[in-house]
Amino acid sequence: MNPLLSEFDSFVRTRTPALLRSAYLLTGDQHLAEDLVQSALARTHRSWNRLHDSGNAEAYTRKTMYHLQVSWWRRRRVAESMPGDLPEPRGGDSTRDHAQQTTIRLTLRAALAKLSAKQRAVLVLRFFEDRTEVEAAEMLGVTAGTVKSQTSKALARLRRVAPELAELYVMEGTTR
């Protein structure tokens, strides 16, 4: 009975889980991820009249999310270092059992926290959302060249801050 509202509702309900996953990788924190998605959805709602028949509401929401994250980060400039005792990664096993998987996750999370917001954003866009350089550039409002250079910087930094991770990746990559 309220076609637009229910459209927005169903948009929110169907897309939030996926948005949260990206936001979690961008922020590294459940609450920050929720805040980010909530803000992006609110802005989507403000523009819903314009968006709903263009069919790319989700693109708008994602774009807003990435922009907000980069600008929030700039404003706050807090190093979201992951506190706590991260277990030492145990390399060498050829089977990635559950414990090892957990370790890798923690290490990756801590390593991501040491990247800039832009570097994180390009990694998430390129390797989590599987976007092309051009698509990622469009999303971030930068050139494809910037995406390319930020990506290689991000990967280099990952290798530097988490050599154990890099070793693991490389090792597995070569045995493949």
Added chain:
Amino acid sequence: MNQDRLRLDLASLADEVAPVDLRDRALRTSRRLGIQRVVATSAAALVLLGAATGTALAIRPNGQGPAPSPATTSSGPPVEVTPTPTPSKSPSKGTTPSKGTTPSKGTTPSNTGRPSGKQTLVLGPDGLGALKLGMSKKEAAATGLISDFQRFDASVWPGCPNRAEMKGGGGAVWLSTRLGVASIEPRAEVRTAEGIRVGSPRADVLRAYPTWRPVDGNGTPGEDGRGLVPVPGNPDAKFRIVIQNGKVSSVGLQFAQQDCYE
């Protein structure tokens, strides 16, 4: 680095997040954003008012005798204020302010505000051709420029229940209950009086409307996004200019205060 491995690990990391329902929170934030927008606009108005008053006060002690008439630009002879703060006259010229104050705007070769015989219509300052901001539904329909208004669900923007397509090149016209025609956004070949049209590069936009900034993102003029700029000759309206990939992707004319979107 093995990027497939990285893909898998990112996906596995993303699994950590707990799904939550954000609908209500998003709607609350949306409402708050709406309120902020109103507050910001009134604050801007206050600042303008303050600036105007300040200018008047600043000039006052100079002019010895009589009260300086604040409204007119060609003020009394003894005053030697060079920077005229009036925004409308502004640009280029470079020359020292001549006394004569001929009212000729001159300079801009582009137009005189009326469609110049060519195909391209001029958008602004108060409408597009016969179609004007503030028209009632009937008046707008009578122009023959738009198709019938369609009822548009008003749950998100209750004050703005109607929207029509433009004939010809397409585009949208929004009708607010309170304001009448609140926004005109043609898709057809039109340009603003300052020469901006779909396809104009960013540099042209910034030359014509130096205050253009994207409202989302970081608000720097080098970014893509949508920005609202004043319409020369119509203080009640704004141009809504969207830039994508460095070029204008849409130009609309709307009331500065409208209740149809954003």
